[in-house]
Amino acid sequence: MLPFDADWERSFCEATAVTLLDLSPYSNPSSRPTPSQQLSVPGALSTSTSILASQAELDSCPLRRTGHDLTFTSYSSLDPFQNQHELEDDYEDPEGIKEIFFAIPLGLDRTVESNSLPFVLHSYAQWFTMTVFDPQKIAHTAKATVIDQFLKSSSSRSRMLLISELMGKLIKSRTLDREGERAFRLLADDVSDSITSYQVQQWPASKGEREWANATLNNMLELISMQIIVVPYAYLLRLLKLAVPVFLCACLPPHPPAMSAILLETTLNLRHFVASDVVTSITTGRSLLCRYHVPWSLEFCEDFMRRGESQGLQWLLGIPDQFILLFGYTEGLREDAKSLGMPVDPEIIGQIEEDVKKIRISPSQSRDVSMEVKRRVVQEGWREAVLIYMYMALGGADANDRKVKKAQREFMKLVNAIGTGRHPDIFLAIPTMIVGLATINPVDRETITSRFLALPEFANPNSVGHDQLRILKDVWNQTDTSGRAAQWKDLREASWRITGV
Numbered sequence: 001m002l003p004f005d006a007d008w009e010r011s012f013c014e015a016t017a018v019t020l021l022d023l024s025p026y027s028n029p030s031s032r033p034t035p036s037q038q039l040s041v042p043g044a045l046s047t048s049t050s051i052l053a054s055q056a057e058l059d060s061c062p063l064r065r066t067g068h069d070l071t072f073t074s075y076s077s078l079d080p081f082q083n084q085h086e087l088e089d090d091y092e093d094p095e096g097i098k099e100i101f102f103a104i105p106l107g108l109d110r111t112v113e114s115n116s117l118p119f120v121l122h123s124y125a126q127w128f129t130m131t132v133f134d135p136q137k138i139a140h141t142a143k144a145t146v147i148d149q150f151l152k153s154s155s156s157r158s159r160m161l162l163i164s165e166l167m168g169k170l171i172k173s174r175t176l177d178r179e180g181e182r183a184f185r186l187l188a189d190d191v192s193d194s195i196t197s198y199q200v201q202q203w204p205a206s207k208g209e210r211e212w213a214n215a216t217l218n219n220m221l222e223l224i225s226m227q228i229i230v231v232p233y234a235y236l237l238r239l240l241k242l243a244v245p246v247f248l249c250a251c252l253p254p255h256p257p258a259m260s261a262i263l264l265e266t267t268l269n270l271r272h273f274v275a276s277d278v279v280t281s282i283t284t285g286r287s288l289l290c291r292y293h294v295p296w297s298l299e300f301c302e303d304f305m306r307r308g309e310s311q312g313l314q315w316l317l318g319i320p321d322q323f324i325l326l327f328g329y330t331e332g333l334r335e336d337a338k339s340l341g342m343p344v345d346p347e348i349i350g351q352i353e354e355d356v357k358k359i360r361i362s363p364s365q366s367r368d369v370s371m372e373v374k375r376r377v378v379q380e381g382w383r384e385a386v387l388i389y390m391y392m393a394l395g396g397a398d399a400n401d402r403k404v405k406k407a408q409r410e411f412m413k414l415v416n417a418i419g420t421g422r423h424p425d426i427f428l429a430i431p432t433m434i435v436g437l438a439t440i441n442p443v444d445r446e447t448i449t450s451r452f453l454a455l456p457e458f459a460n461p462n463s464v465g466h467d468q469l470r471i472l473k474d475v476w477n478q479t480d481t482s483g484r485a486a487q488w489k490d491l492r493e494a495s496w497r498i499t500g501v
Contacts, residue, residue, distance in 0.1 A: 116161065117150055123164035126171050131225050133427050134364045134375065137315035138268075145268060149218060156218075162187050163222050174456035176230055184230060191223050192239060198246050205249045213250035217243065217269040224276060229457050233467035234499040237284070240276055244289050247273045259292040259328045260304055263312050263321055275313045278327050282389060283433040283468055284499070285492030287331065294328040298355050301325070305362060318378040318427040320361045323386050326352070330394050349395050356386050374424040377414050378431075384411040385431035388438050398485040399438040411435045412444050415451070425451050429458070429465065436472040437491050445476060470498050 124146050128135045135142075150160045162183055169180045176184060198216050201209055220243065227236045250270060251257035262270045274292075281288050301322045312321035330352065337344045361383070364375040387407040391397040397404050411431070418424060429452065436448050449469065452458040458465035474494040479486045495501070 116157070117147070120146060120150055120160050120164045123167045123171075127167040127222075127225070130171060130422075131426075132316060133318040133378070134315040136366075141266070141268065159187070159190065159219060163219060166226060167222075170226060170229055174229055175460065184226065187219075188223060188227075188231075191219055192242065194218075195239075195243050195246055198249075200245070200249055203249075204253050210250050210252070213246050214267060214269050216246050217250065217273065220276075221268060221272045224272075228464040229460065230463060232462050232499070233284075233464045234501045236464055237280055237499060237501040240273075240280060241289060243273065248290065254293075256291040256293045259294045259325055260300075262292075263304075263324065264307060271313055272316070274324065274328075275316055275319070278319075278324055279317065279430055281331070282327060283430060283491075284471070284495035284501075285393075285488060285490075286495070286501075287335065288328070291332065291335070292328045294325055294332060296326065296329040296352075296355075298358060301355075301359060305360070314362070314364075314379075317430060318375065318424075319382055319430070320359070320379055322359050322361070323356075323382055326356070326386060327389070330390065334394060343396065344394050346395070349390065352390055352394070353387065356383060356390065359383070371423070374418060375427075377418045378424045378427045381411055381414050381428055381431050381435075384408070384414070385434040389434050392438065392488040396487075398487045399440055399479075400485040404438050408435055408438045408444075412439075412447070415447065420451055420454060422455065426455055426457065429455070429468070433468055433472065433491075437475055437486050437488070439476075440485065448472070467498055471495050474498060 121143065124142065128138070128142060132138065146160070149156050151157070166176075166180060166183055166187065169176060194216050198213065205213065220239075224236060224239070227239075247270065248255065248257065251262065259274060262274050265271055277289050280286070304321065304325070313319060313324060314321050333344050333348065361379045364372060364379070366372045366375070384407045388404055388411075391401060391404045391407070392399075399405075399408075412435075415428065415432075432448055432452070436445075439445055439448060452465070452469050455465065457463060458469050460466060471491070471494045474497055475486055475490045478494065479490060
C-alpha cells in the first residue's frame, strides 16, 4: 500500500524501464493459447485509425453469445471532445494526481511502438482515477497487471491498446461515437468469446488449469467498468452468468470457494468477479451466481482485516470487505431457509444486526481532508444499507418497518450532509439501490433521482446506471399504485420487468 500522502499516478505512470521482449504468443503450463489470442486488430500499431478492425470484420462480430442485442448510447454527431472541460471540472483532483500524471506528454502517438506502453499506462491511470474508489491502494498491483498483460503476447497487447483507446473516448465524453461503438463490439466479443469457448480439461482443476481459467477472465474488470456507461444492464448480467464456470474452475479447492480466501488473492480477476456477483445481486434482488463458503463472527472479521488490509475490494467500489463477506453469509442463510421452507432464525438476525453496528471500518487515508470525509460517508452509508438489506431480505420486513425507516433516515442524513459531485455520488449509487427500495418520502425520492441523473452513467439511456434508476422507479410506481410498502421481492420483480434477466 502506498503512504497516504503519495501521488499514486506518479507511481503508476512514471517511466518504466522495461525491455520489450519477443512478444510471441504466451503459453501457460498447459500449453494453451492466451484467451486473447483470438483478437485480431489489423495493423494496430501502424496508423492512428487502425486500432479498429475493418468495417466488414467488425460488422461480423455481434455479441451473439448473450442472446441480447447490444444497444449503445451514441451521440456520434457530436464532437467527442466537447465535454472534456466540463467533465474535468466535475471530477476535481484534490489529491494532486492529475498534475503529476500530465507530466507525461498528452500528445503521445500510440502508433509509435516505443510509446505504446506509456500510452496504455496513461489511459489506465486516468480511468482508475475516474472509476476507482481509492486508487492509491491498488496502484502498484494495477500497474504490474497492466504491464504483464501488455508484454504477454502481441494479441494481448492489441487488446490492451483497444481498451486504452476506448477508455480515452469515454473519459472525454462518456459516450461512444460510431468508431467507438465498433471498437467496443470487437472488445466485448473477444472477451465473451474467450469465456464461452473455455472448456474444463480436468476436475478438480490442476494448477495449470486454474491459471488458464484465471487468464480467461482477463480484462473483465475493464469491460464491465465500460459497460456501465454504454450498454444495458441485461448484457452485463448475462456476461457474468457466462463466466461462472470459468470462475469456479479458477478457484482453489475445496468447493464451494471460500470468499475470504478469494478476497485475499493477489490477482484481481477472482476478487473482481466476487464484487460483481455481490453488487449485481443486491441491485437486482437475484440470488448470488455462486454459493460461497463464508463463516461469520466479529472475531473472524477482525482477523480478516488484519490479514487483508491491502487486499480485499474496498478500494474498488467503497464496499467495506466485511460487508461483502456478510452478503455472502446472509445469502447462504436465505438459500438454506428457502430450501427448508422456513424463515431465518430471528436470533441469528438479531446477532447479525449487532455485529453490523460494531464492525470497524478501516478509514481511507488521503492528504486531502475533504476526500477522506467523502469516502467515510460512502463507507458509513454502506452500514445503513446493509442493515436495510438484513431487515428486508433476511427478516422479511417491508419499508414501513420501524428499523427499516430508521436506517433509511440515517442514510439520507449522510447523503444530504455531503455536497453533490461525482465523488461521492458514483460510489453511493449501489447502496442507494438498497436504500431506495425502502424510500417512501417524495422528497427523498427526488433527492435520489436528481443525484443519480447528475451522473452521466445514469443519465445516458441504454446504460447500466439508467436501468438501475428505472428499476427503482418501477418499484416506487408499483408499490404506490397498489397502496403498500415495498418488500425485498419487489426489487427482483422490477429488475425482471426492466432487464428481462
